[in-house]
Amino acid sequence: MFFYKFPSGPFDTNAILIGCSETKKAAVIDPSLGSTDPILEKASEGGVSIEKILLTHSHWDHIADLHVLKNKTHAPIYVHPLDAQNVEHPGSDGIPLFFPIKSAVPDHFLQDGDVVEIGHLKLKVIHTPGHSPGAVCFYIESEKLLISGDTLFKGTIGNLQLPTAEPGKMRESLRRLSELPPDTHVVPGHGDDTTIGDENRFFQN
Ligand SMILES: [Zn+2]
Numbered sequence: 651m652f653f654y655k656f657p658s659g660p661f662d663t664n665a666i667l668i669g670c671s672e673t674k675k676a677a678v679i680d681p682s683l684g685s686t687d688p689i690l691e692k693a694s695e696g697g698v699s700i701e702k703i704l705l706t707h708s709h710w711d712h713i714a715d716l717h718v719l720k721n722k723t724h725a726p727i728y729v730h731p732l733d734a735q736n737v738e739h740p741g742s743d744g745i746p747l748f749f750p751i752k753s754a755v756p757d758h759f760l761q762d763g764d765v766v767e768i769g770h771l772k773l774k775v776i777h778t779p780g781h782s783p784g785a786v787c788f789y790i791e792s793e794k795l796l797i798s799g800d801t802l803f804k805g806t807i808g809n810l811q812l813p814t815a816e817p818g819k820m821r822e823s824l825r826r827l828s829e830l831p832p833d834t835h836v837v838p839g840h841g842d843d844t845t846i847g848d849e850n851r852f853f854q855n
């Protein structure tokens with residue numbers, strides 16, 4: 651596996667380039683503002699092709715470069731159906747945009763339990779509503795890696811004050827993450843990496 655993080659945009663949203671070293675197939679997760687050029691540069695350095703664009707959720711800071719990346723790679727866009735509307739109509743989720751964001755059309759809908767393949771890598775989709783209705787995490791069991799979007803961070807959990815939030819659903823989402831092995835490495839949508847074990851205080855009660 652190869653894995654690169656590109657904190658980009660006004661909130662340092664972690665765009666991710668992830669892929670399979672053997673097949674040189676890659677996916678981008680959460681193309682935040684300004685992440686496209688460094689991602690494409692890294693991909694071309696490594697001779698890898700970007701075959702999928704995956705979204706942990708559709709808040710604007712995670713999709714700001716989506717139309718740019720889509721136009722340059724023609725890779726299909728994957729999002730959970732409950733977060734799809736804000737991809738097509740950015741700003742329709744009620745969160746004010748910092749700047750205009752062009753719309754994009756999702757190509758595939760992610761569902762809980764789906765397995766997205768990138769070469770030999772398998773990313774299991776865990777639907778984790780709470781921060782937004784269609785929030786998902788991507789779990790790669792073979793690498794002991796969780797890409798948690800804005801559901802779980804180092805030292806905190808996703809903001810539940812936003813118009814998209816469903817606070818009542820967050821507890822069950824966190825409970826599901828708590829079932830992963832404690833040494834699972836977690837890469838959140840913002841900030842530093844952590845592990846499931848280090849955040850277990852958020853899984854109580
Ligand atoms: Zn968010």
Ligand SMILES: [Zn+2]
Binds near residue numbers: 661711800839
């Ligand atoms: Zn975010």
